[in-house]
Structure formats: C-alpha cells, structure tokens
Amino acid sequence: MQAELDLLRYDLFAGIRHGISTRHGGISDPPYDSLNLGFSTLDDEECVAENRSNFARALGITSVELTTAHLTHGSDVAVFDATTPDDWPRAWHPVRAGSRRFTWVFEADAVISNVTGLTFLLTAADCTPIFFLDRLRGVVGAAHAGWRGTARGIAGHVVRHMTRSFGTYPADLVAGIGPSMGPCCYTVGREVVDAFETFGTRPALVANGDSVRLDLWESNRVQLQAAGVPSDSIETMGLCTGCHVSDFFSHRAEQGRTGRMAGAIGL
Ligand SMILES: [Zn+2]
Numbered sequence: 001m002q003a004e005l006d007l008l009r010y011d012l013f014a015g016i017r018h019g020i021s022t023r024h025g026g027i028s029d030p031p032y033d034s035l036n037l038g039f040s041t042l043d044d045e046e047c048v049a050e051n052r053s054n055f056a057r058a059l060g061i062t063s064v065e066l067t068t069a070h071l072t073h074g075s076d077v078a079v080f081d082a083t084t085p086d087d088w089p090r091a092w093h094p095v096r097a098g099s100r101r102f103t104w105v106f107e108a109d110a111v112i113s114n115v116t117g118l119t120f121l122l123t124a125a126d127c128t129p130i131f132f133l134d135r136l137r138g139v140v141g142a143a144h145a146g147w148r149g150t151a152r153g154i155a156g157h158v159v160r161h162m163t164r165s166f167g168t169y170p171a172d173l174v175a176g177i178g179p180s181m182g183p184c185c186y187t188v189g190r191e192v193v194d195a196f197e198t199f200g201t202r203p204a205l206v207a208n209g210d211s212v213r214l215d216l217w218e219s220n221r222v223q224l225q226a227a228g229v230p231s232d233s234i235e236t237m238g239l240c241t242g243c244h245v246s247d248f249f250s251h252r253a254e255q256g257r258t259g260r261m262a263g264a265i266g267l
Helices: 045-059 147-151 154-166 190-199 216-226
Strands: 017-020 066-070 077-080 091-094 102-107 110-113 119-124 128-134 139-145 173-177 205-208 211-214 234-236 261-266
Touching: 017 045, 045 261, 077 154, 110 119, 110 154, 119 128, 119 139, 128 154, 128 216, 128 261, 139 147, 139 154, 139 261, 147 154, 147 190, 147 216, 154 173, 154 216, 173 216, 216 234
Parallel strands: 066 102, 066 119, 077 110, 173 234
Antiparallel strands: 017 261, 091 102, 110 139, 119 261, 128 139, 128 173, 205 211
C-alpha cells in the first residue's frame, strides 16, 4: 500500500504551483524507499519514473510538464523568457545514460521563468532548494544550494538575474528556504570555509568543540537579505534532513546510499 504523497509547501507561495517532496509516498525499495525522484541513483528506472508521475500529479500536472535541472554545483542561472521561446536553455534528454525514457533538462543549479506551463524540478538530498516568486511580474525561480552554490552566492545571483531579465524589484520578492542538512548536523571542513572566502561570501557557522557546522539556511537568508529581499518575505522551513532520515533522504547520514527528494515550482 502506497503512503500518501504529501508535499511541503510555503505559506508565502500560496496559490503558486510548488512543493517539496519527502521520502514518503513512492514505490522504491530500500535504500531508496520510497519516493526516490533521482534518476542519477542506482534505483530501478521504472520506480523513479512512477514516483515522478506521482510527484507531478500531486502538483496538478503530468511528469512530461516537468523540466529537470541537471545540476553542476555551480551558480549559473537558466533563464526561460516567454517572449523568446527559441532561446529556452533546455534539451530533450535521456533520463540517464542509455535510457530510452526522455525528459526536458536544463544544465544549471538555478532557474528563473515567466513562462506559464513550465514547472522546474531540482533534486536534493542534504542541499537546500530555494524558491523565489515575484507576484507583480509573474516570475518564479528556484535554486539548488549546497555548500558550493551557497559559497558562490547563488541566491543573490538569482535575485540579480530576475532584475536583469524581468525587471524584478528585490523588495517585491518572496523566497522560501527548504529542508537540508541543518546547523545541528552539518559539520564541515576547512575547504568549505575557504570556498566562501574565495568567492567573497560569508558562511554562517556554528562552533562545536574543535569542529564547525555550516548553517545553510542562515547563510542563504543573509544573502537574500543582502540582495534586497525583505526579511519578512523569507520563509525558512527549518527541517534538517540529517535529523529526520525517516522523513527525508540524507546523502551524508546514509553514506551516499539513498534517494533524492525534489523541489518543483512553476506558473
Ligand atoms: Zn540535524
């Protein structure tokens, strides 16, 4: 019997098609149980496809309407502008090497769009999905922010690209910071702290004896505020994947043998 597929949603995004999955509501076997949405895992492709169909249905669409991020752990922003459909940076691509099943893919860790009918999917297992919405101009955005993307300032990049491409005023934006490895669990090494310095950003760190933990939520919240998003327009779920492996896939807590959650948003 398949468990209910409930998506996590933000109050600030009410009325906008969006949601973040948990690991509940799918058909995959351990260690991918049960709602694994990542074709990049070693999970059975048929199970992932079925899970994606269920995920899409919970969003009120079909899986062919999903455009999936092929993550690069960089900070590029893919732009989908309704006035220039020939320039949309997407390709019809096999879901994994050798597969005969295809899906729309864009190569970036962030996306912005004013196109009605496109919904963007970003997978994660410890990194935080961040959503963006400018209701006045009808623009949505999404970013996948692990330590690499956060060090590169990806949240601020998305805000600036929305301004450049669609005329968004940051003060009109709302943003949502999703589940990820939290400041309670995310012990990081020197190379992570150094990466922030390299890119001129600042990590929010929590001291823990001889080690430090990275607070991805606070690091990204500070970047959003610095980019002009009002503090009361930023919603943080505050759910740690490492603390709640019964509800979330955690790459770290499960030593890499796990599935992928997904965040999706579209107009
Ligand atoms: Zn935790």
